[in-house]
Amino acid sequence: MLHIKKRSLLLLLLLLPTIISSLSVLFDSLMLVLFATALILTIAVRIAVFRKYANLWVFIMTSMAAIPVNLSIIFRIKNLGIVFNDWRLINFLYYVLVYMICFSAEQISIGIATRFLVAKQSDISLD
Amino acid sequence: MKYPMLKNWLEITTINDYEYEVYDYVNDITMNVDRNLISFAERLDGKTDPYTISNLSKSAVNIMLDMLDDLDLIRYSRTVLKDIGSGSLVYSLIFPPKHDKHIKAIARIFNVILLISWLPILIFGIIFVLQSVGSISLSTVSIIAGIILGTLIGAGLHEASHALSCIAYGGTCYEAGLLIRHFLPGAYVMINYDNVKSHLNRMQIDAAGIQMNFLLTGIFCILSRWTSIDAIGDVFIVTALANLLFGLMNILFADILDGFNMLNDLLGVQDTGIFYDIIENKSKLVKDKGITGLGFVVASYILAICQLALPVVIIINVAEVILCFI
Numbered sequence: 001m002l003h004i005k006k007r008s009l010l011l012l013l014l015l016l017p018t019i020i021s022s023l024s025v026l027f028d029s030l031m032l033v034l035f036a037t038a039l040i041l042t043i044a045v046r047i048a049v050f051r052k053y054a055n056l057w058v059f060i061m062t063s064m065a066a067i068p069v070n071l072s073i074i075f076r077i078k079n080l081g082i083v084f085n086d087w088r089l090i091n092f093l094y095y096v097l098v099y100m101i102c103f104s105a106e107q108i109s110i111g112i113a114t115r116f117l118v119a120k121q122s123d124i125s126l127d
Numbered sequence: 128m129k130y131p132m133l134k135n136w137l138e139i140t141t142i143n144d145y146e147y148e149v150y151d152y153v154n155d156i157t158m159n160v161d162r163n164l165i166s167f168a169e170r171l172d173g174k175t176d177p178y179t180i181s182n183l184s185k186s187a188v189n190i191m192l193d194m195l196d197d198l199d200l201i202r203y204s205r206t207v208l209k210d211i212g213s214g215s216l217v218y219s220l221i222f223p224p225k226h227d228k229h230i231k232a233i234a235r236i237f238n239v240i241l242l243i244s245w246l247p248i249l250i251f252g253i254i255f256v257l258q259s260v261g262s263i264s265l266s267t268v269s270i271i272a273g274i275i276l277g278t279l280i281g282a283g284l285h286e287a288s289h290a291l292s293c294i295a296y297g298g299t300c301y302e303a304g305l306l307i308r309h310f311l312p313g314a315y316v317m318i319n320y321d322n323v324k325s326h327l328n329r330m331q332i333d334a335a336g337i338q339m340n341f342l343l344t345g346i347f348c349i350l351s352r353w354t355s356i357d358a359i360g361d362v363f364i365v366t367a368l369a370n371l372l373f374g375l376m377n378i379l380f381a382d383i384l385d386g387f388n389m390l391n392d393l394l395g396v397q398d399t400g401i402f403y404d405i406i407e408n409k410s411k412l413v414k415d416k417g418i419t420g421l422g423f424v425v426a427s428y429i430l431a432i433c434q435l436a437l438p439v440v441i442i443i444n445v446a447e448v449i450l451c452f453i
Binding site: 007010049055057059060085087090093094097103104105107108112114115116125126 | 386390396405435442
């Protein structure tokens, strides 16, 4: 029972940055975005079970937390009237590409910061 | 290449007076080879007739060439590594010299300059262009010239940056050339940085190409406003844009792109095939490793979704080309 409670707590911690980033979009707050980023790094660095694979957990948390932020970027581009292509399907694919570029840039940036903070981590392996 | 040549991705070390240990980096094979055979092989540089190399008889040279061929240690053309996937071909162009201390020093200086300058120059270049440009009207000639210039300079310096960064951190660059991978044209460098242990240094080697593209974006943005000839300025703008797009496309987490390699260095992944193994064994992993196993599985699925980036890019490019004619 205690084991299940601990696991539930850890999963809730993983979702917390996503909740904060959703609020940042709702309130249009850059400070909350920065707070969510700091929270991701803090959770990965300070909690022992995550620290061993800090970059892995930062990757997962950032993947979730970036969803509302990147979607808001896409909608801002759309609201500015920027059209990449007159065909709706191709225009949609451009938005997908923009999302993926933002996602990659965010992951690499926060990944580098994590490696600086936690230099000693285990490599991902099946063993 | 007129004559056979010893493959340049072999690492040869002395074992004793009679044998060398030869490590084939591409095939990941190690073998012991007779000293005389290696001494002969090392003189095969592709430009020298093997029958003029030593005092050996013609039949003896033929026997040696056959032995080297059986061991897969020599090559007869610049087109090798054909078995790298459907619609793929590699053509070697450049075989760098041995990495002596001067080359390593130049590589280190280059790497440091690249590391500290790419972002400020990119930002400055973009701001400089945006502040000084009212509206842009580009001719077709400018666009074509800019794309060609951007591709040649961008691709060439992109790969050179990977090579120099690798040498700076103690790795080895075996060769550079042109390639077609799954029908997509490109350039390549064959580098080995297995001996580079630091994850951040490995990541920098993978990132060096993208950093160079962004640096070129900034430089060409600045140059486009410095020139008094509008036509040249327009070409430079397109060159800058081409490099910006190269850089942005390359950070995506699709398998053949630099972004994927950078992410693997950060995550601590040695073999990228592990993600498929993780998905195949997901139940067992979660059962054995608990929340860590769950993390492996979730990350693997996220990366599997990221592989859609390449088809999206290809579809967009094909669609844009088709729409030019409609």
